[in-house]
Amino acid sequence: MNIKSLLLGSAAALIAVSGARAADAVTVAEPEPAEYVKICDVYGSGYFYIPGTETCLRIGGYVRYDIGLGDIGSFDGAKAIDKVDGDENSTWKKNARFTLKTWTGQETELGTLKTYTETRFNFGNGRGTTDGIYGGVATTNPAGNKPVSLNFAWIQLGGLRVGKDESAFDTFIGYAGNVIQDTIVPYGGFDTNVVQYYFDAGNGFSAVVSLEEGYGDVYTIDSYVPHVVGGVKWTQGWGAVTGVLAYDSNYEQVTGKVRLDVNVNDQISLFGMFGYGNDGKLNDDNVIDANGRGFYKIWGGNWAWWAGGTYKFNEKTSFNLQVSGDDDKNYGVAANVAYDVVPGFTVTAEVDWNHYGNFDTPTIYGNWTNADKKNSVGGILRFQRSF
Secondary structure (H helix, E strand, C coil), X not given: CCHHHHHHHHHHHHHHHHXXXXXXXXXXXXXXXXXXXXXXXXXXXXXXXXXCCCCEEEEEEEEEEEEEEECHHHCCCEEEECCCCCCEEEECEEEEEEEEEEEEEEEECCEEEEEEEEEEEEEECCCCECCCCCCCCECCCCCEXXXXXXXXXXXXXXXXXXXXXXXXXXXXXXXXXXXXXXXXXXCCCCEEEEEEEEEECCCCEEEEEEEXXXXXXXXXXXXXXXXXXXXXXXXXXXXXXXXXXXXXXXXXXXXXXXXXXXXXXXXXXXXXXEEEECCCCCCCCCCCCCCCCCCXXXXXXXXXXXXXXXXXXXXXEEEEEEEEEECCCCEEEEXXXXXXXXXXXXXXXXXXXXXXXXXCCCCCCCCCCCCCCCEEEEEEEEEEEEC
16 A cells, blocks of 8 residues: 555545534524623713613612711711710711612603602711710710611602602702701701692703602691692792791791892802791690791791802802891801812812800701800811712
């Protein structure tokens, strides 16, 4: 046998073996294409489609760290007992917060279906009194985890909203300025369950009707009759005019607020707000705990006012101011400078002043600032990363 015959025989054998193996070959299925998350830009930036659905989801929130000092009456300071000699000391009031927010949106045959949730987690110390009233005994005031709070959890279909929200008496007319301590003179209750309807005419006119539950021992409804809020607003490029009216079903009491917002130019925006409430049954002899204040008329006396504005030095820096007062001669001033270090990270330095008009007869509701003197000064340095 020569070499040529050997090579031809080997080639034939290899072909035969290859054919036999080909008959037994397994076909491998092609992998299915991966389903990547898709951007949803219908409701603004940050939304994406939940895979396999038509629902758009956005996840956000912020991490915040507050450092407060000064008198208790301006909300900013705290007190503690000295660990060695038992004396009362002033101390820092600090708080770290993580807030988680979610938004969803989906178009339906009945309108846009939305949800919003906001949950807050806090670690820090408190004011440092045992009863929250002027004259309370200071405690060791330890820092620690605070109760988790559900601040928002509502569903909205078209104009109908149900769930946990803040009162339309405050959200519809707007919060009192861009300061941290905007409630030195308070302007209404906040936390509540709601059933409400929003109407937007599309030409600048909008309105709201809200049925509300209130919160706490004093302000939660005590029957099947809800608190009721109604409001109207006219918004244009120059600003807005808003009015709200609220009925407190616990005390058969009515409170109203009106507000004017003016956009002077690209740098300056101003606001003024006035509130008035009758007494209803808040001051009846058989009323327990209210001390003349209901869920909506939470300021002292019958009337109160708030005014202020924002001045933008540049794209990064702004100055914010709020002044306020009420019928019981309580007054407050809050001023801050907010600086955007980088997009999403803001540092705010604020100074607050409070004058307590009825200092001689403080109560847990009469002296909501927990002031330990007639005039109090404090300040806050806030670091906040929003995402």
